[in-house]
Amino acid sequence: MATMSTLSAVVNQIPFNGATIGGKPTPPPAPATSQHQRFYVTPKPVDHGEETPEQEMARLRAENAALKARKSSKLALKVSDKGAVSVYGLGRFPVTLYKEQMKRLMAAKDDIEFFMLENDCNLASKE
Numbered sequence: 001m002a003t004m005s006t007l008s009a010v011v012n013q014i015p016f017n018g019a020t021i022g023g024k025p026t027p028p029p030a031p032a033t034s035q036h037q038r039f040y041v042t043p044k045p046v047d048h049g050e051e052t053p054e055q056e057m058a059r060l061r062a063e064n065a066a067l068k069a070r071k072s073s074k075l076a077l078k079v080s081d082k083g084a085v086s087v088y089g090l091g092r093f094p095v096t097l098y099k100e101q102m103k104r105l106m107a108a109k110d111d112i113e114f115f116m117l118e119n120d121c122n123l124a125s126k127e
Contacts, residue, residue, distance in 0.1 A: 051059070076088040085102050086094040097105065105112075116123060 074089065078086045078088065078094075080086045080096055084096045084098045086096040088094045
């Protein structure tokens with residue numbers, strides 16, 4: 001165990017800026033260091049060679065068409081962790097219903113179609 005004289009000898013070796021608390025000198029605060037440094041990774045640009053603006057627009061249109069074609073794929077059905085039916089492909093998130101809810105919805109198919117026909121002018125469509 002360190003004695004008081006050993007501790008005071010160590011403390012006397014620490015440089016300080018002259019600040020005092022209760023008449024005793026205090027060492028300066030430690031330099032501020034961030035424990036949570038943030039590192040951002042920026043993607044490297046892909047070199048497409050010497051593209052003219054027209055060639056770049058044609059390439060981008062082709063990429064957009066490929067993405068849209070992939071987006072309008074079939075619906076996918078899965079069983080969720082809790083045993084419900086999840087329908088993927090309608091939007092960003094799946095539509096998940098339990099078996100009884102799905103049966104009620106499917107039984108009301110004709111009513112839903114009739115409602116949509118009646119209110120067609122008020123309904124928005126998303127492509």
